[in-house]
Amino acid sequence: MNADPGFDAVVDLLGMMACGELLAFERLAHDAALAPSIEDKAELARMAVAEFNHFTLLREHLVKLGADPTAAMAPFVDPLAEFHQRTAASNWLEGLVKAYVGDGLAADFYREIGEILDPATSDLVQEVLADTGHSRFAVEHVRAAIEADPRVAGPLALWGRRLMGEALTQAQRVAGERDALVSLLVGGVDRPGIDFNELGAMLGRLTSAHSDRMAALGLDA
Amino acid sequence: MNADPGFDAVVDLLGMMACGELLAFERLAHDAALAPSIEDKAELARMAVAEFNHFTLLREHLVKLGADPTAAMAPFVDPLAEFHQRTAASNWLEGLVKAYVGDGLAADFYREIGEILDPATSDLVQEVLADTGHSRFAVEHVRAAIEADPRVAGPLALWGRRLMGEALTQAQRVAGERDALVSLLVGGVDRPGIDFNELGAMLGRLTSAHSDRMAALGLDA
Structure with missing residues (x-):
């Protein structure tokens, strides 16, 4: 099975997602400390547990595939940790926007890749991407906060742009280091070299979905 | 059911435990960020989820009893949050000692109270107290760290004493404010006034068990 040309790419993808979920757990649990009430804290903690x-x-x-999970996650620890360090939420609303925008972006990206995977892996990716309730909770709370005080919208819109910028920076870094993952995304052994048109189209879809999410929050993209 | 003389005390106890578990989740998830490896991080995250x-x-x-969980937790948010603020771990080993010593102390205390509860509540308390694997993990890692560098033992022993001192400070604060809980512990309507002998004996059992835990870690109490 390890001879499958896509094996490295699948392990890379699952390792990246596993690392992303573990650090998302950490970030959400940390941001739960910023919650204005014990109910909101419990709600964010519930998302972290998901x-x-x-x-x-x-x-x-990963274990079932015969891969070492720790080794699979290792290449992604630094880029993902750096993303979170550079976008540490300084208040409750920033944390909610980050949870909604960040998870949405990650989900879109995994969905783009997930379609070319084997059925078992693809099913798993879909299950992991299932909305755990982040969206409704974040959208409701951010919209209510803007309604209560419209001045919060400007800084939060800037925050959303910064999140997207940092995500792209770290994505570029990963792309530069993980050939297998890039091949999975934009072509394989039968299509050598990076297909920049396809990559551009995918980035277009990702940024367009990001704008939709910002609009759902009541923010300029 | 709300006319039961022990109802307020049971709600207080469960509210305190619920608040304690939620803040323990937050603390463990936060301390996971101090983990030296991604495996250790995942292990602490697993405990937080438990x-x-x-x-x-x-x-x-609490809901089944007809109580409002948020109201039940409310009186304990400040004392428990203050305990965690005043004992924020500054490194991985302090976090492990705190998880082990703090959870052990809380478990002993709940066990002392749990025996006088109705069977359904008592069963729940026992289930919540079941060791989630903290002990073995913390003991192994702290002992290994002391073996690798005996100089870490002194500061960690001081840290253990500080944890106990802060816990007693907050416990006194809660005792001064929650009559129902204190009555449950040291006597009821048929035994008015606080039985200082019984309270003293209980504190003796708690501090003795604390010393045993410090010894298990390889530290002076």
Whole structure:
């Protein structure tokens, strides 16, 4: 099975997702400390636990494939940790926008890749991408906060742009280091070299979905 | 059911435990960020998730009793948050010692109270107290760290004493404010006034168990 040309790419993808879910757990749990009430804290903690359960599923699937989960996650720890360090939420609303925008972006990206995977892996990716309730909770709370005080919208719109910028920076870094993953995304052995048109089209879809999410929050993209 | 003389005390106890589990989740998830490896991070995250699941059980039991979980937790948010603020771990080993010593102390205390509860509540308390694997993980890692560098033992022993001191400070604060809980612990309507002998004996059992835990870690109490 390890001879399959796509094996490295699948392990890369699952390792990246597993690492992403574990760090998302950490970030959400941390941002729960910014919650204005104990109910909001519990709600964010519940989301964090959902991310951790996804991490467990991904790790188990890596083991089933015969891969070492720790080794699979290793290349992505630094880029993902750096993304979170450079976009540490300084208040509750920033945390909610980050959870909604960040998870949405990650989900779109995994969905783009997920379609070319084997059925078992693809099913797992779909399960992990299932909305855990982040969207409705974040959208409701951010919209209510803007309604209560329209001045919060400007800084949050800037924050959304910064999140997208940092995500692209770290994505470029990963793309530069992980050939297998890039090949999976934009072509394989039968299509050598990077297909820049396809990559551009995908980036277009990702940024367009990002704008839709910002609009859902009541923010300029 | 609300006319039961022990109802307020049971709600207080479950509210305190629920709040404690939610904040323990937050603390463990936060300390996971101090982990030296991605495996250790995942292990601490797993413990945090176990605490959150306990929180969910306690909250559901409060609802079943006809109590408002948020109101039940409210009196304990400040004392527990203050405990965690005043004992924020500054490194991985402090976090492990705190998880082990803090959870052990809380478990002993709940066990002392749990025996006088109705069977359904008592069963729940026992389930929540079941060791989630903290002990073995913390003991192994702290002992290994001391073996590798004996100089870490002194500061960690001081840290353990500080944890106990802060816990007693917050416990006194809660005791001064929650009559129902204190009555449950040291006597009821048929035994008015606080039985200082019984309270003293209980504190003796708690501090003795604390010393045993410090010894298990390889530290002076």
